[in-house]
Amino acid sequence: MQFGIFSVSDVTKDPVTGKTPSEAERLQALLRIGQKADEVGLDVFAVGEHHNPPFVSSSPTTLLAAVAALTKRIILSTSVTLMTTNDPVKLAEDYAMLQHIAKGRLDLMVGRGNTVPVYPWFGKDIRKGLPLALENYNLLHRLWREDVVDWEGGFRSALQGFTSTPRPLDDVPPFVWHGSIRTPEIAEQAAYYGNGFFANNLLAPNLHFKPLVDLYRQRFEHYGHGTAAQAIVGLGGHSFIAKNSQNAVRTFRPYFEGSPIYGHSYDLEDYMESTPMSVGSPQQVIDKTLTFQEGFGDYQRQLWVVDAFGLPIEQVLEQIELLGTEVVPVLRKEMDARRAPGVPDAPTHESLLRAKYGAAAPRQPKPRANRGDNLTGSSPYEDSDPDLIARFPTVA
Amino acid sequence: MSADSSPTAAAVSLVVVTAGVSEPSSTRMLADRLAGKTTALLAEQGRSAQVRVIELAPLALDIARATTAGFPGSTIEEAMKSLSEADALIVSTPVYKAGISGLLKSFVDLIDSDLLIGKPVMIAATAGTARHALVVDDHLRSLFAYFRALTLPTSVFAAPEDWGSPAFGDRIERAAQELAQVIRTGVGRAISDAAWSGYQHEFAGRATRAAQTTQDLDFDSTLMQLAAGGAGRNSSSTRLGPDAGS
Known part of the structure; x- marks a missing residue:
């Protein structure tokens, strides 16, 4: 079981002090947050991708590369990488680069994005958001698994003889999670490929996402990747921890009530009761998180939002400390004890490497000398089968 | 409420939604008269009816919270359940500033x-002057047209x-x-039964017929095929890597 944090990367006025951090301060804070998560033994640090203020993470691979350099153990991920408005070819390149730089400590979560103007800003049509996301991922999947790709689809320009470089580390593509809050086709795509499925578990009532998670589980089994119970599920959540419940509620309340998304809705107490939001002592957060396992079944990854709504960096770091020292160690033990036999952990680079090569040495692609294209001769790499020759497109 | 019949398996479920706020409210009185008359006509057909009234005034804060939070609390969920299980609705609103009640629209x-x-x-409405008589047809009829509801030919304005x-x-x-006859023939349900797949739906929605599990979904749709690796047009691959098939 993996535990970690995910950040929306919002730059928000602290409702208590009235101060708004600069983008520069917030970006440095995010680096510090990633580092701290690693230091206290959390397993995952993920950031979102946004293209409008007040968010600051427009380029998650740049940020995560810096976090990779500052950390030792933690897996870096995204929440989410936009599968609609990005070019899947550039995504294949950027995330393969990051996977090398992070020495395999990378996976990513892909999603559609729901900020309407971002689509036209990036030249896309939001009404085609779903087929765009599905088709783009189908291409990304191939670009990481085939050295040379010929491809034609409904959205981006066609490809002939394209090689996405660098090839994934050890020729093992990063593991992919598909994030969705309502779309059965996304759950289906995750299941088809045997990828992970992530429900953010935010801004909705308890167990709201269960039908979609169950759909993914059943289709995962349908496609022969394992039983429904063995499907790779991730859940989010929002947490705020203090030594005791009263302090947690008292400290968190102004941030909740001052928040642009929570502040004008339900009372904090109602919200804590009827949604997955966990505010309280370490034991209360542990108990609440265990209800996720009861409700959704055994799952592989739990991420919490801990840094939103202008919470000052000192308090965020304290939240991470409390998660890492008082909450996660207990949850690890408890969830392991309750987990049904045969339920796997989330794939990591190491586990995927073992699954692909066993004890054998992994493939290390070495390019041939530059020929100016990828079409003449065989594959661009030294270890390609010389009998496999590229098929040229025919021009009538 | 007039003449709630004892519930039986065959009882018709009539749900009244009323946006009147005064006590007594003429908007509610109008809805009651419509429900009472419909119940009486159904009784003549040998059908019993159960009337459930959703008063929006006490739900005003819950409606506002659900709007801003993006999801409903328990009282609104309960109202939605009544709507989804209803055989027919009677919707009654006061006219404010030449339009329907904002509370009703928010709900x-x-x-x-x-x-x-x-x-x-x-559909029904009340107003302080007969000059607002067309509000019920102009606003409520088009609103329920959006929902592909079977709005009755006669609207009632008071x-x-x-x-x-x-x-x-x-x-x-x-x-x-009109309502009693539409209920008697079951034409609304027949439309929904026959044409359900032709409308847009959300997975795991609140409609009694909404897809909730894999059994309810069509995996042969174009989008589902695209989800399952589905080929772009003329997709082909040179598959030159040592591991191309994986």
């Missing part, structure tokens, strides 16, 4: 788009003077007759 904004498909809906007019009772009777 209706929370309804799943496919919750009322083919559902018989009787200005102050109507409460002393015998013709008002005739209009109520006519509207109730």
Whole structure:
């Protein structure tokens, strides 16, 4: 079981002090947050991708590369990488680069994005958001698994003889999670490929996402990747921890009530009761998180939002400390004890490497000398089968 | 409420949504008369009816919270359940500033788009002057057209003077007759049964027929095929890597 944090990367006025951090301060804070998560033994640090203020993470691979350099153990991920408005070819390149730089400590979560103007800003049509996301991922999947790709689809320009470089580390593509809050086709795509499925578990009532998670589980089994119970599920959540419940509620309340998304809705107490939001002592957060396992079944990854709504960096770091020292160690033990036999952990680079090569040495692609294209001769790499020759497109 | 029949398996479920706020409210009184007349006509057909009234005034804060939070709390969920299980609706609103009640519109904004498909809906409004008579047709009829509901031919509008007019009772009777006949023939349900897949739906929605599990979904749709690796046009691959098939 993996535990970690995910950040929306919002730059928000602290409702208590009235101060708004600069983008520069917030970006440095995010680096510090990633580092701290690693230091206290959390397993995952993920950031979102946004293209409008007040968010600051427009380029998650740049940020995560810096976090990779500052950390030792933690897996870096995204929440989410936009599968609609990005070019899947550039995504294949950027995330393969990051996977090398992070020495395999990378996976990513892909999603559609729901900020309407971002689509036209990036030249896309939001009404085609779903087929765009599905088709783009189908291409990304191939670009990481085939050295040379010929491809034609409904959205981006066609490809002939394209090689996405660098090839994934050890020729093992990063593991992919598909994030969705309502779309059965996304759950289906995750299941088809045997990828992970992530429900953010935010801004909705308890167990709201269960039908979609169950759909993914059943289709995962349908496609022969394992039983429904063995499907790779991730859940989010929002947490705020203090030594005791009263302090947690008292400290968190102004941030909740001052928040642009929570502040004008339900009372904090109602919200804590009827949604997955966990505010309280370490034991209360542990108990609440265990209800996720009861409700959704055994799952592989739990991420919490801990840094939103202008919470000052000192308090965020304290939240991470409390998660890492008082909450996660207990949850690890408890969830392991309750987990049904045969339920796997989330794939990591190491586990995927073992699954692909066993004890054998992994493939290390070495390019041939530059020929100016990828079409003449065989594959661009030294270890390609010389009998496999590229098929040229025919021009009538 | 008038004449709640004892619930039986065959009892017709009539749900009244009323946005009146005063006590007593003429908007509610109008809805009660429509429900009472419909119940009486159904009784003549040998059908019992159960009337459930959703008063929006006490839900005003919950409606506002659901709107801003993006999801409903338990009281609104309960109201949505009544709507989804109803055989027919009677919707009654006061006219404010030449339009329907904002409270009613805010409530209706929370309804799943496919919750009322083919559902018989009787529309009614009250106002301080007969000059607002077309609000009910202009606003409510188009609103329920969006939901693909089966809005009845007669809408009922009540200005102050109507409460002393015998013709008002005739209009109520006519509207109730329309509703009773539509319920008797079951045409709304037949439309929904026959054409359900032709409307847009959300997975795990609140409609009684909404897809909740894999059994309810069509995996042969174009999008589902695209999800399952589905080829772009003329997709082909040179598959030159040592591991191309994996």
